[in-house]
Amino acid sequence: xxxxxxxxxxxxxxxxxxxxxxxxxxxxxxxxxxxxxxxxxxxxxxxxxxxxxxxxxxxxxxxxxxxxxxxxxxxxxxxxxxxxxxxxxxxxxxxxxxxxxxxxxxxxxxxxxxxxxxxxxxxxxxxxxxxxxxxxxxxxxxxxxxxxxx
Amino acid sequence: xxxxxxxxxxxxxxxxxxxxxxxxxxxxxxxxxxxxxxxxxxxxxxxxxxxxxxxxxxxxxxxxxxxxxxxxxxxxxxxxxxxxxxxxxxxxxxxxxxxxxxxxxxxxxxxxxxxxxxxxxxxxxxxxxxxxxxxxxxxxxxxxxxxxxx
DNA sequence: CCCGGGTGCTAGCTCCTGCAAGCGGAGCGG
DNA sequence: CCGCTCCGCTTGCAGGAGCTAGCACCCGGG
Numbered sequence: 089x090x091x092x093x094x095x096x097x098x099x100x101x102x103x104x105x106x107x108x109x110x111x112x113x114x115x116x117x118x119x120x121x122x123x124x125x126x127x128x129x130x131x132x133x134x135x136x137x138x139x140x141x142x143x144x145x146x147x148x149x150x151x152x153x154x155x156x157x158x159x160x161x162x163x164x165x166x167x168x169x170x171x172x173x174x175x176x177x178x179x180x181x182x183x184x185x186x187x188x189x190x191x192x193x194x195x196x197x198x199x200x201x202x203x204x205x206x207x208x209x210x211x212x213x214x215x216x217x218x219x220x221x222x223x224x225x226x227x228x229x230x231x232x233x234x235x236x237x238x
Numbered sequence: 239x240x241x242x243x244x245x246x247x248x249x250x251x252x253x254x255x256x257x258x259x260x261x262x263x264x265x266x267x268x269x270x271x272x273x274x275x276x277x278x279x280x281x282x283x284x285x286x287x288x289x290x291x292x293x294x295x296x297x298x299x300x301x302x303x304x305x306x307x308x309x310x311x312x313x314x315x316x317x318x319x320x321x322x323x324x325x326x327x328x329x330x331x332x333x334x335x336x337x338x339x340x341x342x343x344x345x346x347x348x349x350x351x352x353x354x355x356x357x358x359x360x361x362x363x364x365x366x367x368x369x370x371x372x373x374x375x376x377x378x379x380x381x382x383x384x385x386x387x388x
Numbered sequence: 389c390c391c392g393g394g395t396g397c398t399a400g401c402t403c404c405t406g407c408a409a410g411c412g413g414a415g416c417g418g
Numbered sequence: 419c420c421g422c423t424c425c426g427c428t429t430g431c432a433g434g435a436g437c438t439a440g441c442a443c444c445c446g447g448g
Contacts, residue, residue: 139336163281167318171341171366172342180363181356181370182341182364183342183356184366186318192332193332201361204351204353204354211376211377212376213338215376215379215380218372219372220313226365226369227360230360
């Protein structure tokens with residue numbers, strides 16, 4: 089029989105490829121300190137953190153590369169549809185970009201993520217354990233890369 | 239120019255119409271009949287439910303009345319900014335309109351957990367993406383194994 | 389040396405959003 | 419009947435979104 093700990097490890101391993109990429113961008117993110125004021129800056133930051141060229145992001149997002157260039161530099165104000173496409177290309181949530189673009193107000197404060205996961209009855213206990221394990225790992229990484237917190 | 243009395247009356251009317259609409263939608267909730275396909279239909283429904291004229295909504299939303307007319311009839315595709323203004327004028331959440339407009343796909347699962355992860359600033363965007371992806375996978379698995387959950 | 393392919397950016401165009409102006413119709417007081 | 423105000427809609431236009439084509443630059447290989 090498998091212990092819960094083993095199961096957690098197995099799950100984490102199963103998403104390793106994705107995590108590896110994330111680890112890369114986190115390692116990169118240590119140098120990223122500038123607070124982006126506009127959406128474009130934020131997009132460019134995320135793109136650079138992901139080590140993706142402008143043209144490649146344009147391709148995966150289904151946008152023309154000149155237009156993406158102009159958006160990143162703040163020369164054009166992309167529509168929500170384009171923002172959603174870019175978010176998809178960057179593998180981040182559309183809400184985040186909308187928020188940066190000022191078309192979506194920030195959601196309620198800072199709820200406890202751990203509590204939310206623990207009390208979520210759409211998850212089995214084992215899945216909760218996986219998510220919590222991964223979550224705490226990420227938080228540790230984040231703290232290590234941005235000591236400015238607290 | 240507007241007298242203070244008019245202003246008060248306007249506010250009272252606004253509140254009352256909101257209450258009316260809530261009551262309506264509650265009564266409606268028993269059987270959702272009118273499913274609006276486009277955003278415009280939904281806006282018009284909400285406006286009619288609020289007993290507000292097109293011109294008045296246009297005024298409170300800060301949009302021109304001809305344009306609002308065209309939006310409601312599906313002749314124009316409003317930008318997210320305009321949608322946000324209209325949502326404000328209708329006193330409904332922007333997310334709802336975005337969802338109707340197809341520029342925001344509401345994720346599956348417990349919205350509280352999703353919101354918690356999204357608004358957790360101890361996580362990078364890419365970490366959020368990983369956690370959300372994993373979370374959704376788990377929720378789907380859970381639903382598949384226990385279809386009894388409503 | 390030059391060529392192919394990569395990077396990001398500029399020029400010019402088309403299409404459509406969003407607005408101001410104006411239309412006909414409905415209700416209401418004189 | 420006329421004049422006024424509201425309703426929603428149509429028209430024509432300015433401006434910007436988003437694209438295609440092409441620019442300059444850099445790098446590795448023939």
